[in-house]
Amino acid sequence: VREDSTSVAEYVANYITTRIKEFGPSQERPFVLGLPTGSSPIEVYRILTAKYKAGEISFEHVITFNMDEYVGIPRDHPQSYHSFMWHYFFSHVNVRPENVHILNGNAEDLESECAQFEAAIEAVGGVDLFLGGIGEDGHIAFNEPGSSLASRTRVKTLAYDTILANSRFFDNDINQVPKMALTVGVQTILDAREVVTLALGARKAVALQKCIESGVNHMWTLSALQLHRHSLVVADEDATLEL
Ligand code: GLP
Numbered sequence: 001v002r003e004d005s006t007s008v009a010e011y012v013a014n015y016i017t018t019r020i021k022e023f024g025p026s027q028e029r030p031f032v033l034g035l036p037t038g039s040s041p042i043e044v045y046r047i048l049t050a051k052y053k054a055g056e057i058s059f060e061h062v063i064t065f066n067m068d069e070y071v072g073i074p075r076d077h078p079q080s081y082h083s084f085m086w087h088y089f090f091s092h093v094n095v096r097p098e099n100v101h102i103l104n105g106n107a108e109d110l111e112s113e114c115a116q117f118e119a120a121i122e123a124v125g126g127v128d129l130f131l132g133g134i135g136e137d138g139h140i141a142f143n144e145p146g147s148s149l150a151s152r153t154r155v156k157t158l159a160y161d162t163i164l165a166n167s168r169f170f171d172n173d174i175n176q177v178p179k180m181a182l183t184v185g186v187q188t189i190l191d192a193r194e195v196v197t198l199a200l201g202a203r204k205a206v207a208l209q210k211c212i213e214s215g216v217n218h219m220w221t222l223s224a225l226q227l228h229r230h231s232l233v234v235a236d237e238d239a240t241l242e243l
Helices: 005-023 042-053 081-088 110-123 160-169 186-190 202-213 221-227
Strands: 031-035 062-066 068-070 129-132 154-157 180-183 194-199 231-235
Touching: 005 031, 005 042, 005 129, 005 194, 005 231, 042 081, 062 110, 068 081, 110 154, 110 180, 186 221, 194 202, 194 221, 202 221, 202 231, 221 231
Parallel strands: 031 062, 031 129, 129 194, 194 231
Antiparallel strands: 068 180, 154 180
16 A cells, blocks of 8 residues: 555556566566556556666567457547557557557457457466556456456456446547457456556545455456465555545
């Protein structure tokens, strides 16, 4: 628990930096980093960018996989997760474009797009560290309440709560929010060697309580991380109000 969102972001950015540096370029394979979107990680991306510019960290040997992407909005739509990631992070650091993996929500065959994504993760030896956020309904990535805890990357219909929560990025108009998304599954995340989750603000407090103090439950999918041996939640004080 850290006092506020800035201290959480500093902690997490330092944590990721240490992990990437410990791993080192001498390994036979690159470091594989899973990444989220949403407002929670923006400050983490800003600090990682500053560290890169200060020569403290390089992303040259880092492969990234994003958690999710909307279905049915163009890749260059300002709210697509492609746009988000390039805007807030990838454009500012030395990650190689060919090492960036973001699901294509406009693929002709969405199921095969998801299968290829899983295969790409496997081909590089799995995810070393998956960074995530938490939805107000306890989702991780877009694994909405009721998702199988054994799920893998797939098409998911968004829950009304998520559409409502994300409408703030779409002129507060729920009709503009995509109704479907591609998302890694709960099991895809559990397969990562380590998972770090950001929980910021009072609006996450109920979800955080359900996910870490109640039992493992597919209605609060983040709770599946209780089964993971290396899972860390970094929360600000407001997010811990219900603990
Ligand atoms: C979206 C994303 C999630 C993210 C959540 C929380 O639903 N698919 O991965 O955790 O938003 O977003 P925020 O950080 O803006 O609260």
